[in-house]
Amino acid sequence: MMSLYSSVGNRDKVDEILREIKExxxxxxxxxxxxxxxxxxxxxxxxxxxxxxVRAEEVNDLASYEDLMRLYGEVGKSEDVYCIWNLYKKTRKQNNDGFLALNWISLES
Structure with missing residues:
Protein backbone atom coordinates (compact mmCIF):
# COMPACT_ATOMS: atom_id res chain seq x y z
CA MET A 1 0.00 0.00 0.00
CA MET A 2 2.84 2.37 0.80
CA SER A 3 4.34 1.89 -2.64
CA LEU A 4 0.98 2.62 -4.22
CA TYR A 5 0.43 5.78 -2.19
CA SER A 6 3.96 7.00 -2.78
CA SER A 7 3.72 6.37 -6.51
CA VAL A 8 0.71 8.68 -6.71
CA GLY A 9 2.38 11.23 -4.44
CA ASN A 10 0.06 10.81 -1.45
CA ARG A 11 2.45 11.47 1.40
CA ASP A 12 -0.35 11.79 3.95
CA LYS A 13 -1.37 8.15 3.42
CA VAL A 14 2.26 7.01 3.72
CA ASP A 15 2.53 8.89 7.02
CA GLU A 16 -0.79 7.42 8.18
CA ILE A 17 0.35 3.86 7.51
CA LEU A 18 3.59 4.51 9.37
CA ARG A 19 1.64 5.97 12.31
CA GLU A 20 -0.58 2.88 12.45
CA ILE A 21 2.46 0.63 12.38
CA LYS A 22 3.95 2.52 15.33
CA GLU A 23 0.66 2.54 17.28
CA VAL A 54 18.86 4.42 9.91
CA ARG A 55 16.27 2.00 11.33
CA ALA A 56 17.06 -0.51 8.58
CA GLU A 57 20.75 -0.21 9.35
CA GLU A 58 20.04 -1.08 13.00
CA VAL A 59 18.58 -4.43 11.87
CA ASN A 60 22.09 -5.22 10.59
CA ASP A 61 21.00 -7.37 7.66
CA LEU A 62 24.13 -8.04 5.61
CA ALA A 63 22.07 -8.78 2.51
CA SER A 64 20.74 -5.21 2.43
CA TYR A 65 24.06 -3.36 2.34
CA GLU A 66 23.88 -2.68 -1.41
CA ASP A 67 20.34 -1.30 -1.07
CA LEU A 68 21.36 0.82 1.89
CA MET A 69 24.25 2.33 -0.07
CA ARG A 70 22.04 3.10 -3.07
CA LEU A 71 19.28 4.64 -0.98
CA TYR A 72 21.66 6.69 1.16
CA GLY A 73 23.08 7.94 -2.14
CA GLU A 74 19.59 9.00 -3.23
CA VAL A 75 19.10 10.77 0.07
CA GLY A 76 22.38 12.58 -0.59
CA LYS A 77 24.30 11.32 2.42
CA SER A 78 27.69 10.28 1.06
CA GLU A 79 29.12 9.85 4.57
CA ASP A 80 26.44 7.24 5.28
CA VAL A 81 27.21 5.49 1.99
CA TYR A 82 30.87 5.23 2.94
CA CYS A 83 29.99 4.01 6.43
CA ILE A 84 27.95 1.14 4.96
CA TRP A 85 30.70 0.52 2.37
CA ASN A 86 33.23 0.03 5.18
CA LEU A 87 30.91 -2.47 6.88
CA TYR A 88 30.28 -4.18 3.54
CA LYS A 89 34.01 -4.63 2.92
CA LYS A 90 34.43 -6.32 6.30
CA THR A 91 31.63 -8.83 5.74
CA ARG A 92 32.24 -10.10 2.23
CA LYS A 93 34.38 -9.98 -0.83
CA GLN A 94 33.61 -6.87 -2.85
CA ASN A 95 31.73 -7.59 -6.04
CA ASN A 96 30.25 -5.66 -8.92
CA ASP A 97 26.97 -5.00 -7.09
CA GLY A 98 28.85 -3.45 -4.19
CA PHE A 99 30.92 -1.20 -6.42
CA LEU A 100 27.83 -0.14 -8.38
CA ALA A 101 26.06 0.74 -5.14
CA LEU A 102 29.08 2.71 -3.98
CA ASN A 103 29.14 4.64 -7.24
CA TRP A 104 25.50 5.65 -6.72
CA ILE A 105 26.65 8.66 -4.70
CA SER A 106 28.42 10.17 -7.68
CA LEU A 107 25.29 9.70 -9.79
CA GLU A 108 23.02 11.39 -7.27
CA SER A 109 25.36 14.24 -6.32
Whole structure:
Protein backbone atom coordinates (compact mmCIF):
# COMPACT_ATOMS: atom_id res chain seq x y z
CA MET A 1 0.00 0.00 0.00
CA MET A 2 2.84 2.37 0.80
CA SER A 3 4.34 1.89 -2.64
CA LEU A 4 0.98 2.62 -4.22
CA TYR A 5 0.43 5.78 -2.19
CA SER A 6 3.96 7.00 -2.78
CA SER A 7 3.72 6.37 -6.51
CA VAL A 8 0.71 8.68 -6.71
CA GLY A 9 2.38 11.23 -4.44
CA ASN A 10 0.06 10.81 -1.45
CA ARG A 11 2.45 11.47 1.40
CA ASP A 12 -0.35 11.79 3.95
CA LYS A 13 -1.37 8.15 3.42
CA VAL A 14 2.26 7.01 3.72
CA ASP A 15 2.53 8.89 7.02
CA GLU A 16 -0.79 7.42 8.18
CA ILE A 17 0.35 3.86 7.51
CA LEU A 18 3.59 4.51 9.37
CA ARG A 19 1.64 5.97 12.31
CA GLU A 20 -0.58 2.88 12.45
CA ILE A 21 2.46 0.63 12.38
CA LYS A 22 3.95 2.52 15.33
CA GLU A 23 0.66 2.54 17.28
CA UNK A 24 0.28 -1.22 16.89
CA UNK A 25 3.92 -1.91 17.79
CA UNK A 26 4.48 -3.82 14.56
CA UNK A 27 8.04 -5.09 14.31
CA UNK A 28 9.32 -4.08 10.91
CA UNK A 29 11.70 -6.21 8.92
CA UNK A 30 14.47 -4.79 6.82
CA UNK A 31 12.59 -5.24 3.54
CA UNK A 32 9.62 -3.16 4.78
CA UNK A 33 11.95 -0.49 6.19
CA UNK A 34 13.73 -0.21 2.85
CA UNK A 35 10.38 -0.11 1.04
CA UNK A 36 9.27 2.69 3.34
CA UNK A 37 12.48 4.61 2.62
CA UNK A 38 11.83 4.20 -1.12
CA UNK A 39 8.24 5.38 -0.65
CA UNK A 40 9.39 8.50 1.17
CA UNK A 41 11.97 9.19 -1.54
CA UNK A 42 9.26 8.94 -4.22
CA UNK A 43 7.27 11.67 -2.52
CA UNK A 44 10.37 13.81 -1.94
CA UNK A 45 10.73 13.29 1.82
CA UNK A 46 14.47 12.75 2.18
CA UNK A 47 14.50 13.33 5.94
CA UNK A 48 11.89 10.63 6.57
CA UNK A 49 13.62 8.32 4.09
CA UNK A 50 16.88 8.70 6.00
CA UNK A 51 15.08 7.88 9.27
CA UNK A 52 13.88 4.61 7.73
CA UNK A 53 17.39 3.86 6.46
CA VAL A 54 18.86 4.42 9.91
CA ARG A 55 16.27 2.00 11.33
CA ALA A 56 17.06 -0.51 8.58
CA GLU A 57 20.75 -0.21 9.35
CA GLU A 58 20.04 -1.08 13.00
CA VAL A 59 18.58 -4.43 11.87
CA ASN A 60 22.09 -5.22 10.59
CA ASP A 61 21.00 -7.37 7.66
CA LEU A 62 24.13 -8.04 5.61
CA ALA A 63 22.07 -8.78 2.51
CA SER A 64 20.74 -5.21 2.43
CA TYR A 65 24.06 -3.36 2.34
CA GLU A 66 23.88 -2.68 -1.41
CA ASP A 67 20.34 -1.30 -1.07
CA LEU A 68 21.36 0.82 1.89
CA MET A 69 24.25 2.33 -0.07
CA ARG A 70 22.04 3.10 -3.07
CA LEU A 71 19.28 4.64 -0.98
CA TYR A 72 21.66 6.69 1.16
CA GLY A 73 23.08 7.94 -2.14
CA GLU A 74 19.59 9.00 -3.23
CA VAL A 75 19.10 10.77 0.07
CA GLY A 76 22.38 12.58 -0.59
CA LYS A 77 24.30 11.32 2.42
CA SER A 78 27.69 10.28 1.06
CA GLU A 79 29.12 9.85 4.57
CA ASP A 80 26.44 7.24 5.28
CA VAL A 81 27.21 5.49 1.99
CA TYR A 82 30.87 5.23 2.94
CA CYS A 83 29.99 4.01 6.43
CA ILE A 84 27.95 1.14 4.96
CA TRP A 85 30.70 0.52 2.37
CA ASN A 86 33.23 0.03 5.18
CA LEU A 87 30.91 -2.47 6.88
CA TYR A 88 30.28 -4.18 3.54
CA LYS A 89 34.01 -4.63 2.92
CA LYS A 90 34.43 -6.32 6.30
CA THR A 91 31.63 -8.83 5.74
CA ARG A 92 32.24 -10.10 2.23
CA LYS A 93 34.38 -9.98 -0.83
CA GLN A 94 33.61 -6.87 -2.85
CA ASN A 95 31.73 -7.59 -6.04
CA ASN A 96 30.25 -5.66 -8.92
CA ASP A 97 26.97 -5.00 -7.09
CA GLY A 98 28.85 -3.45 -4.19
CA PHE A 99 30.92 -1.20 -6.42
CA LEU A 100 27.83 -0.14 -8.38
CA ALA A 101 26.06 0.74 -5.14
CA LEU A 102 29.08 2.71 -3.98
CA ASN A 103 29.14 4.64 -7.24
CA TRP A 104 25.50 5.65 -6.72
CA ILE A 105 26.65 8.66 -4.70
CA SER A 106 28.42 10.17 -7.68
CA LEU A 107 25.29 9.70 -9.79
CA GLU A 108 23.02 11.39 -7.27
CA SER A 109 25.36 14.24 -6.32
Missing amino acids: NNVKLDNALLLDMAKAYLRVGSKREAREML
